[in-house]
Amino acid sequence: LRVIEIPASPESGMNVSALEDVLKVWDVKACVVSPAFATPTGSVMPTEARRGLLALAERHDVAIIEDDIYAESGWLNVPDTLKAIDTSARVIHCSSFSKVLSRDLRLGWVSGGRWHDEIVKLKLTSQLASSRFLQEGVAGFIAEGGYASFLRRHRQDLRRRRDQLLELLSGWNVSLRVTTPHGGLALWVELQEDVDTLRLYGRALQEGIVITPGNLFSVSGKFSNCLRISFAHPWNAARVSALKRLPELMI
Ligand SMILES: Cc1ncc(COP(=O)(O)O)c(C=O)c1O
Structure with missing residues (x-):
């Protein structure tokens, strides 16, 4: 293949x-x-x-x-x-x-x-x-209709978590571009050219924070300044503090 x-x-x-x-x-x-x-x-x-x-x-x-x-x-x-x-x-x-x-x-x-x-x-x-x-x-x-009502609730939850994530990202003290999807489980963050998210991955991991570096989504080494961030998980204090810590680790 x-x-x-x-x-x-x-x-x-x-x-x-x-x-x-x-x-x-x-x-x-x-x-x-x-x-x-x-x-x-x-x-x-x-x-x-x-x-x-x-x-x-x-x-x-x-x-x-x-x-x-x-x-x-x-x-x-x-x-x-x-x-x-x-x-x-x-x-x-x-x-x-x-x-x-x-x-x-x-x-x-x-x-x-x-x-x-x-x-x-x-x-x-x-x-x-x-x-x-x-x-x-x-x-x-x-x-029996259980799936349809589950989906209605689930989509509302996802939308709320997407908004919470977008709001938190707007407080990051670094320049970035971010997608605003109307579905799916994640959004895409493009950081400044000189940010290496694979290096960031290593630094974040030492603090128990797991991120998804952009170059995982390329077979030719592209997107090294990008991150995929999920909004599928429930919003909690550990998540918020990890997300706030990330821009500090980029410096
Ligand atoms: C984009 C995409 N397609 C297909 C699959 C496969 O789905 P399944 O877990 O049902 O095998 C995944 C699972 O991670 C996925 O991310």
Whole structure:
């Protein structure tokens, strides 16, 4: 497996014309994309870009793997999924309960278009069976309306925690740019060019603070001055003091 990194905007996601340039040069088989609240930025691809991506995939005969795992965490509507506007069964739509309900469930789903039967076979040979008991439990939770009301509360919690995090970041005494996502679990902080967040990671770890340095999200060493910060966790005193300590450790 060889991976090519496609540039993306923190607001509107994958740069489709950059992908087009790559497809002219390389024989790409599949393109993995999260159009709704992509990690690490929380970007959402606009409808036009989604259509452009599908048209490009059609021209170059590329499979699209739509990782839609954050879609249900959003509190604003997002455009139709790639799967919904795909007319040639080339989108493999994947999602999971891991990001919203519980990562312990390890329960997800896939709608594999023209490759669906092969995917089912691969799943059988690599994982055998998934727990029927768990699946029936979650199906019942959805059917009885429990999941819908859980999602309503959960989105409100996420939104409140995002705002709390943004407010705290506005008090940081360093210059930065930050995304304001309307879903997902994290936001993306771009610091001054000379801040090395991998070095910051080492310093913070010595004080028991764990951060996610930006270069984890690049295969070519980019984003060394960036950080992904999660707002998925409940807001508490330890978190607040860790977040306040970080800019001091950057100096
Ligand atoms: C962007 C993204 N897609 C897919 C997955 C996989 O989800 P699961 O935990 O259900 O295997 C993860 C999990 O961490 C993820 O971060």
